[in-house]
Amino acid sequence: MINYKHQTNQLKLSKVTKKTLNCRGKLVDLTIPAVMGILNITPDSFFSGSRIATAQAVETARKMLADGATFLDIGGYSTRPGAAEVSAGEESDRVVPVIDAILKTFPDALISVDTFRASVARQAIDAGACLINDVSGGTLDPAMFETVASLLNVPYVLMHMRGTPQTMQSLATYDHIVTEVIDELASQLAALRTSGVHDVIIDPGFGFAKTPAQNFHLLNKLDAFDFFEEPVLVGISRKTTIWKTLGITANEALNGTTVLNTVALLKGASILRVHDVREAVEAVKLTQHVTFF
Template sequence: MRKSNNLSIKIKGKLVEFNEPLVMGIINTTPDSFYNQSRKIYVDDALFQAKKMLKEGAKILDIGGYSSRPGADHVSIKEELERVLPVIEEISSKYPDAILSIDTFRSEVAEKSIDAGAAIINDISGGSLDENMYNKVGQLAVPYIMMHMRGTPQTMQTLTDYPNGVTHGVMHYFSDKKNEFLNAGGLDLIIDPGFGFAKTLDQNYELLRELEMLHEFNLPILVGVSRKSMITKKLKINSEEALNGTSIINTIALQKGAQILRVHDVKEAVECVKLTQETLLF
């Protein structure tokens, strides 16, 4: 098992250390998220979910208004903003100490969400879908989650060719993107290997087996496998039945050194962290 190497990021002027892994709770303000229990399109519903997740131990709440499931419908910037800003403003008002992340690949949405109270930008495209994203992150001086993906949510599942293996492809991607990000003035960086994005079922498990290789970058690693098809297809179940499989994969990711778990089910993920930490070798 791998212990975090004294990694830290600065959020809202405070140093957040990864002495133990953190849990990020998902709040989707979309009507078409692949897991329907995570859909919170009304502000009151999202606020209730935020309260529940914070009570269960979530350290970060990730707010998203553009579904990234394979083949998801395109959403305009205007509509995305209308979905996320009221939720961010209300949660920030009710829970000012909560750390909110905006799940978007658009710099305009990112900037307005930070102004509304978010403190982290979570970009599924790693800057590939908005050429202004890295510069904007540098200007805002906030942590940035860079995920590995190819294409768009509409095309990504056709882009799964990795001649030298998926892990090598992911590492090459982060090597290039990290330099671009830093050159644009970015500071705190978190990497997400993007399970389920431009990867076949077998490639997801290959990447999980080799996850420790990503520690070469000496950056916090976020893993998001919650109720995804890499679990449901393998077990021939639906997303509503995938909590146990999610906990198992999360535990494996923690054993391989993941510092953040992005999940729909906070209580169970926090339990994974607590129990896994008990077996940590010093």
């Protein structure tokens, strides 16, 4: 296992996390953390408020961009525990028309495709998306890394997950969760580097093969992921960890989401992936005024 604690301390003395992404020729500055708005083109995502029909997508994108979103993350496959399987063809049929429609209205929008399938990722990039967000970190499609490497200036979100969306919750067993998640991500990152992929965003995978207690522990130790010297994305918006801990529902979990997003920002997150853009942007703006000595 990687002795990340010692190495992270050494890295902090001489190196800093990368703060830019090249999104198909457009340089995105992450010196101030960015917000990624979620558009789920699915009928069964865990948060009902995020289920967007194709006809609604453009107006939802309009609001998110007006509220300050840097990225729009479009997904056509629900990854909530127990979600139904969706074919690659159906997934691409959901996301590609939405990407087309949004870019016709907002040609400068930076669109991320939320998929673990290489074929869907390529079709989305061909339609104008500029970033790939893979919840499996390359573990569910052996063609993914090669596909990303073949695409010019397309950053890749490398997320930690074990198993599949259908089996992941049975695999949340760790002796030392922070070290093991970093080890497993490091192995995949090495494979990405070998493939020639350079712009990578690290996502610890909150809620994916992790219990609420494990999610809180990962969040508390989020700065350990500075080990990678890559931007860190946090996606904890309205997740079970929040609403079960508070004894509420996902629909009532906005305030809790803002609290944990603020913690993530103070611990170094570069991107927040959220259902509620305006509130996340406000958290970013306010935390920019907080300085620790």
